Amino acid sequence: RAKENGRNNYQLFQSAMNKKVTERLTLEHDLRKALERNEFVVYYQPQVNAATGEVFGLEALVRWQHPTRGMISPAEFIPLAEESGLIVPIGEWVLKTACQQVKRWQRVFPNLRAAVNLSARQFQSDNLVEIVAQALEEAELQAHCLDLEITESTTMHNVDRAIATMHDLKSLGIQISLDDFGTGYSSLSYLKHFPIHMLKIDRSFVRDITTDEDDAAIVASVIAMAHSLKLNVIAEGVETEEQLAYLMERRCDQMQGYLFSQPLPVEKCDELLHFINKTQVGTV
Ligand code: C2E
Ligand code: MG
Ligand code: MG
Ligand code: MG
Numbered sequence: 001r002a003k004e005n006g007r008n009n010y011q012l013f014q015s016a017m018n019k020k021v022t023e024r025l026t027l028e029h030d031l032r033k034a035l036e037r038n039e040f041v042v043y044y045q046p047q048v049n050a051a052t053g054e055v056f057g058l059e060a061l062v063r064w065q066h067p068t069r070g071m072i073s074p075a076e077f078i079p080l081a082e083e084s085g086l087i088v089p090i091g092e093w094v095l096k097t098a099c100q101q102v103k104r105w106q107r108v109f110p111n112l113r114a115a116v117n118l119s120a121r122q123f124q125s126d127n128l129v130e131i132v133a134q135a136l137e138e139a140e141l142q143a144h145c146l147d148l149e150i151t152e153s154t155t156m157h158n159v160d161r162a163i164a165t166m167h168d169l170k171s172l173g174i175q176i177s178l179d180d181f182g183t184g185y186s187s188l189s190y191l192k193h194f195p196i197h198m199l200k201i202d203r204s205f206v207r208d209i210t211t212d213e214d215d216a217a218i219v220a221s222v223i224a225m226a227h228s229l230k231l232n233v234i235a236e237g238v239e240t241e242e243q244l245a246y247l248m249e250r251r252c253d254q255m256q257g258y259l260f261s262q263p264l265p266v267e268k269c270d271e272l273l274h275f276i277n278k279t280q281v282g283t284v
Contacts, residue, residue, distance in 0.1 A: 028084055040063070042101070055276060103140060106141075114147065120157075129165075143174045188225075209246050234256055239259050
């Protein structure tokens with residue numbers, strides 16, 4: 001009896017495993033085709049100067065419009081894309097698309113900036129600098145209008161090499177932001193060697209700043225540290241007026257989050273940019 005149950009459990013387990021593996025393989029197969037089938041869409045989330053209401057930048061966030069599963073979030077497919085290496089061509093497409101789109105918006109909002117996420121695989125690839133240079137050139141976007149977002153963990157494998165890559169990128173004239181700051185394990189002593197211009201305080205700290213004293217203290221210290229290192233600092237995931245008030249009191253003046261806007265498809269973002277007084281857009 002016990003033996004039989006054991007076998008049944010084992011078979012259940014195996015079929016669940018098979019299902020997972022099959023699903024994953026199917027998704028990876030679909031992901032391989034997704035670029036040529038034009039299934040990716042870039043959404044844009046405003047980065048706001050809270051004191052003035054100015055939108056100074058837009059972060060490009062990719063979505064996958066799957067033919068049968070509907071919209072798939074990057075949290076689901078970016079890890080798979082990263083493992084399979086597909087993130088390299090996908091990331092290149094996002095970069096080029098975002099540069100071209102922001103260039104179009106610059107006709108109306110000349111100082112608008114583009115922020116694009118770089119995965120670890122992309123950051124470590126040999127021709128990264130050429131690809132970024134090419135994306136800027138094709139879009140005719142000025143280098144200083146592009147922010148590349150990397151995470152602390154991306155820099156961890158080989159810090160010296162990461163610093164060298166950051167300098168190579170900087171020499172193009174672009175700017176680098178450290179994304180999800182506080183969630184990685186990078187030593188603060190490295191921070192001063194990183195040629196970055198902005199820290200992005202991770203959403204997980206911002207979420208509870210009004211209820212959790214520890215998170216409030218962490219956020220206040222990160223803002224103060226960023227300022228003394230002469231870095232810009234932006235809070236991610238700002239959802240409430242109370243969070244906004246706390247952050248502004250601590251002199252964090254750049255914000256991103258649902259309180260201002262969710263990531264939007266081009267047409268919706270276009271409406272939003274035009275709705276906000278033109279003179280308020282892109283003047284930091
Ligand atoms: P991230 O770069 O830290 O982007 C911020 C994420 O937080 C986005 O999720 C955004 O939609 C979400 N978010 C923004 N404001 C709020 C808020 O107020 N509340 C909440 N709950 N969430 C907010 P999304 O678009 O699902 O992207 C998740 C992650 O996927 C990104 O985190 C980034 O690491 C990665 N990702 C997205 N697009 C790309 C891409 O083109 N290339 C690479 N390499 N990674 C990407
Ligand atoms: Mg980001
Ligand atoms: Mg982030
Ligand atoms: Mg993140």
